Structures are given as structure tokens and as C-alpha cells.
Amino acid sequence: MSPVFRHSYSNSGAVNAVFTLAKEYGFYDEVGVEVELVEYPRTSDALKGALRREVDAATCPGVCILNEAMAGHDPVNVMNMEDENVFGMIGARHIKTPADLKGTTIGTFGLGDQNQVVISRALTKLGLDPKSDVEFKTDYPDRAALLAAVDAGEVSAICFTVPTPLMARRMGLPILLDFRDHPEPYQCGAVVTSRRYADENPETLVRFLAGSMKGAKLFQEDIEAALPHLAACSKLDDEGVLREVHGLFAIALRTLTPSLPPLRGVATDLEAALGRPLGVDLTALVDDSFVAPAARLAKR
Known part of the structure; x- marks a missing residue:
């Protein structure tokens, strides 16, 4: 019996088409994980759900990661989805x-x-x-x-x-x-789980990421397959806009390995908005160790 992985995201995020595409095409089944996709009103709610263990991970931006870290929780970015300021x-x-x-x-x-x-x-x-x-x-x-x-x-x-x-x-x-x-590193989207979940369930997490990578590859290579999912996830029906969005995210998804500079860019802005240092260790919030084994599994 395959392990279950519950992934959450906001109700209007275009990049979430990667996950719905992977689920429809059976990519999660291929790598041995049963995935449940859960919508929340906003990305901050999705991450809170993951940290409360209502779900196992969330798609969210850098500010959500930093806010939860400042609140004493243990979020960690395990896969990049969009690391430039859009x-x-x-x-x-x-x-x-x-x-x-x-x-x-x-x-x-x-x-x-x-x-x-x-x-x-x-x-x-x-x-x-x-x-x-x-x-x-x-x-x-x-x-x-x-x-x-x-x-x-x-x-x-x-x-x-x-x-x-x-x-x-x-x-x-x-x-x-x-x-x-003016392109700049900026964590606008990432797959984020809790440090505790990642430590306790590394194999299940790798399987989820592997299936998602297969979804990202199909998203990049087949716009006609991606468009219905983009429309459903973004809540838009303008085909011209959707095609432009597809082009932007197809480029962003070339870099799935998370890194520190995009999160650091967000941290700089959050410190300016709050008027004080964040007081968190940014290096503890990014873990790139799951991407390589997931990529190997996705290629099998």
C-alpha cells in the first residue's frame, strides 16, 4: 500500500497546475505515493495547515516561510517553484x-x-x-x-x-x-514542509517531489496538457493570459533545487516592512538534499 501525502496550496495559484497535472496523469502512482491535494484560501493558511499537520506540505512564498519561522515553527523549503520576483x-x-x-x-x-x-x-x-x-x-x-x-x-x-x-x-x-x-532572486513559490515531517518521512517526501517533477516536465513540454490545469488553478479563462503565464512558469520550473539567495531577498524586504531584524537562521529554512534523489526516482 502506497503512503499518503497531503499537499496544500492557495485557491488561485497558477503554478499549482504542476501538482494537479501530475495527479491526473498518474505520476504520483508511478513513483509509489498516493497524493491528496487540498485548497486553502491563501498561501499563508496552506502553510499553517502543514505546520499543524493537517497536511504534509504546502506551496507558498518566502514571506510565509519567514513569518512561521519567526513564530517559532520549523518550515523548510524542499523544492523551488518560482525564485524570481514576478x-x-x-x-x-x-x-x-x-x-x-x-x-x-x-x-x-x-x-x-x-x-x-x-x-x-x-x-x-x-x-x-x-x-x-x-x-x-x-x-x-x-x-x-x-x-x-x-x-x-x-x-x-x-x-x-x-x-x-x-x-x-x-x-x-x-x-x-x-x-x-528588473529580474532579481526572490522566493515567490516553493514546496515547504516542516522540519519534523522531512526528518520523519524522507522517503515519502522524495516520492512526492519525484511525481511533482514529472508533472513539471509535462507542464514545460506540453502546453495543451497544461492549459486546462492552469485555468483551473489560477481561476482564469483568458487563453492569451494563460499562454503567457505558461511561458513564464515553464522557465521558472527549470530550477527546482531550492537555494538561499531568493529567500534572502524576501527577508530583506520583510525586515524593511517590519522595521526590525527577523532574528531567524535563514540557512535552516532551505534544504536542497531531497531534490537529487527525487530527480533520480523521476527518471526511472
Whole structure:
């Protein structure tokens, strides 16, 4: 009987198509693991679920890893999914220049969440003080609600990773700052488990990663197979946007081995947003030892 592995992710993350693709095509069965995929409203909820042992791992960004480490938990990044900054700051239609943001309300999930950490940095780059020039509204359940809020002019700006900026541009909303214009290491997505789970269940974890690698390979090589999964995971139906997103993630998935620089980039921004050192050992939060055995298993 195959071991069971429960993997969680947010309800609107395009890169999660890798896991649904792997499950549909039987890749997890091929490597000897039964996988259950669980959706949570947000990536931070998904990681909390993993650390509470409701599930075994989560797809989440660097800020979630750092927040949980600061809270005394033991998250560890065991496979990279997106290690460059693919955030974009999206404005409402009435925002014509970055200066128009002064004195307005910006939508976010709350202090310490990755979208607010990045939008604080974006505001600083645009010459605004995130602590005094704007207010933050935080009562939004998910990415779709925030996009609807900026589209309606309820908030003046939001900040998200692709595909949201691509969809926003199609909707006629201005992209006030696109971090992809200046590529930098930045942990926007990773497979994260607890140190305890990784130590207690290394073989099951390797099997899950191996099946996911097979899903990533199919994602990269067969866009027609990937598109339905991209649509379902991102909650988008614009084929042009989905094809562009596929191209971006097909490149990102070439680097599955986790490394420290992308997480360090996020840590720098989180320290700036919080105004204090994080007080965590970043090296303890990245473990690249599972990728090589998973890759060997995936090739069998």
C-alpha cells in the first residue's frame, strides 16, 4: 500500500497546475505515493495547515516561510517553484501616476503577508512612504476579491504575482510597477514542509517531489496538457493570459533545487516592512538534499 501525502496550496495559484497535472496523469502512482491535494484560501493558511499537520506540505512564498519561522515553527523549503520576483503593482483606473496614490487606500491581506511586504517596497521605490502616505485595507479573503476591489476603484492599488498583473492589464488597469522589468532572486513559490515531517518521512517526501517533477516536465513540454490545469488553478479563462503565464512558469520550473539567495531577498524586504531584524537562521529554512534523489526516482 502506497503512503499518503497531503499537499496544500492557495485557491488561485497558477503554478499549482504542476501538482494537479501530475495527479491526473498518474505520476504520483508511478513513483509509489498516493497524493491528496487540498485548497486553502491563501498561501499563508496552506502553510499553517502543514505546520499543524493537517497536511504534509504546502506551496507558498518566502514571506510565509519567514513569518512561521519567526513564530517559532520549523518550515523548510524542499523544492523551488518560482525564485524570481514576478510581482506587479496594479492600480485602479483613476490612478494615472504613482503620485496619485498618496492619501489613498491600498488593498492587501495584512501586515507581514507577502503582497503587503512587496507593495511596501514598491511604494518606497515610487517615492512614497508606506507608513504615512497610504492606508491599508485588509478585509479581503483572497486574490480574486482584491482584484475585484481595485477594478471597482474600492482601493487604489494591489500587488500580486503573475498571472494577476497580466489579467489586470487585459482589463485595462495600469501596472504601476512591474518587478519583472528588473529580474532579481526572490522566493515567490516553493514546496515547504516542516522540519519534523522531512526528518520523519524522507522517503515519502522524495516520492512526492519525484511525481511533482514529472508533472513539471509535462507542464514545460506540453502546453495543451497544461492549459486546462492552469485555468483551473489560477481561476482564469483568458487563453492569451494563460499562454503567457505558461511561458513564464515553464522557465521558472527549470530550477527546482531550492537555494538561499531568493529567500534572502524576501527577508530583506520583510525586515524593511517590519522595521526590525527577523532574528531567524535563514540557512535552516532551505534544504536542497531531497531534490537529487527525487530527480533520480523521476527518471526511472
